[in-house]
Amino acid sequence: MELNVNEVRELVAALSQSDVAELTLKSSTFELTLRKQGVVTAATVPTVVVSSETVAPAPAKPVDVAAPVAEAAAPATPPVAPPGKHSDLLTISSPMVGTFYRSPAPDEPPFVNVGDRVSTGQTVCIIEAMKLMNELEAEVSGEIVEILVNNSEPVEFGQALMLVRPN
Structure with missing residues (x-):
C-alpha cells in the first residue's frame, strides 16, 4: 500500500472534520499516525511518522489537522x-x-x-x-x-x- 501527498491531505482533511482524535495506518512498508492537535494521551507527543524500506524512518513535526486542507489545493x-x-x-x-x-x-x-x-x-x-x-x-x-x-x-x-x- 502506498500513499501519495494528495491522499495524505485527504486523510488529514477527513480527520479534521470528524470526531476521531487519532488515526493510524500500517502496512508492510510504512506506518502513518495522525493525531489532532491538543489531544493528549498518556506519554505520547503528537507526531506524523512515515517510514518505508527505502527511506529511513524519521519523526516529523506535528501536522495541524485543524487547518483546512482544502485551502492548500484550492486556487x-x-x-x-x-x-x-x-x-x-x-x-x-x-x-x-x-x-x-x-x-x-x-x-x-x-x-x-x-x-x-x-x-x-x-x-x-x-x-x-x-x-x-x-x-x-x-x-x-x-x-x-x-x-x-x-x-x-x-x-x-x-x-x-x-x-x-x-x-
Whole structure:
C-alpha cells in the first residue's frame, strides 16, 4: 500500500472534520499516525511518522489537522496578514509538510533574499515532500521582509515561511 501527498491531505482533511482524535495506518512498508492537535494521551507527543524500506524512518513535526486542507489545493487567495506589529505584511505559508529549501540546489544561490522584490507566480522556495521537489510560488507581488525558516529545516502544513510587504 502506498500513499501519495494528495491522499495524505485527504486523510488529514477527513480527520479534521470528524470526531476521531487519532488515526493510524500500517502496512508492510510504512506506518502513518495522525493525531489532532491538543489531544493528549498518556506519554505520547503528537507526531506524523512515515517510514518505508527505502527511506529511513524519521519523526516529523506535528501536522495541524485543524487547518483546512482544502485551502492548500484550492486556487490561491491572498495570504492573511499576521497579527501584531507586522499588520501591513502578508505571509507566504507552506502548503504541505516537508523540508524547506531556499535554492534549487546546494551550490546555487537562493531563489529570494530579504529585500528582494517578487512578482506573483515567481518561485520563492522549494518544499520537498516524499522525495518530490515542489516549487512554491509567490501569491502576491512585493518585497521579501523576512525569511522565517532556515534552509533544510522541516516545515508543517500552514507554517509561515516568509513575510512580504505587498506592492
